[in-house]
Each structure stands twice: as C-alpha cells, then as structure tokens.
Amino acid sequence: MATEINIEEIKNKAVHSDLLKAMYLINQARSIVSGTMDEKELRDAGQWDCLDDTVSRLNECSRDIGYIIGVTVTGRVELMMR
Template sequence: MKAEINIEEVKANAVHSELLKAMCLINQARNIVSGAMDEKELRDVGQWDCLDETVTKLNECTCDIGYIIGVTVIGRVELMMR
C-alpha cells in the first residue's frame, strides 16, 4: 500500500468518464420528459401516466449508473493505492 495519496491522481483517474457522461445524458433526458409532463397536449391525450413512468425508469437508470460508478471508483482507487 502506498504511504502517500496523490489526490489529484485519484481525481483524474478514479471516475469512469463514459459512465459519468451517460449519467449526465440520462439526467438531461429525465429533465426533458419531466418538463413535457406539464404540456397540456400530452395531458389531454392521457399520456401523463406514461411520462411519469418514464421519469421513474430514468431515475432508476441514474441510480444504477451511480452505483456502477461508485464500484468502479472504489476499484480504481484500490489499484492506485497498491
């Protein structure tokens, strides 16, 4: 185990950038769908429940990706500490 931790190295190498990008895009999609829920046209055609379910699924995806990022960060930090 390393005696000293280089925080800058950890910050630069710990996060999986593609998964982080995916999480940001999922959040962006969720915000778009959530915003669409307020549109009268979509409410009038009875699609509010479908949109609500879509927002829920996107939230679940965000949680899943966040978990994977966390596990990946832990693994990468452990490797850097050897």
C-alpha cells in the first residue's frame, strides 16, 4: 500500500517563511549590486572587484539557505514516511 504525501502540507510545515523571505532579499540585493557593477564611477574608483566579490558572497548565502530549505523539506518527508 502506497503512502500518500500531501506536498502542500510538507511545504507549509517544513519551509520557514523567514528563510524564504531571506532568500528573496538576498536575491534582490544581488541584483542591485550586479546592476551597480556597470556604473563608470565605481569602475573608475577600482571597486569592480569588490562588487564582484560581494555578488559571489551573496550567491553563496543564497545557496546555503536553499540547502537548509532542502534539508528541512527532506527531513519532513522522511518523518511522514515512517
């Protein structure tokens, strides 16, 4: 007999809304920083590398939060399957 899984229930219980909000804000910040990388004044001031590093760190933060969300959802599914 197959166990039925309610995906919406898993998402609602497993994914912390503040983590999703953080993911959204990090992605928004990354877009803003990426957009400033084309500004001549910042390039002329030698800040392109710093901005590039910032974008890379924001990417890492986004990846880490995505990993946490994935582990949380996986754990919830495993508990439901027991």
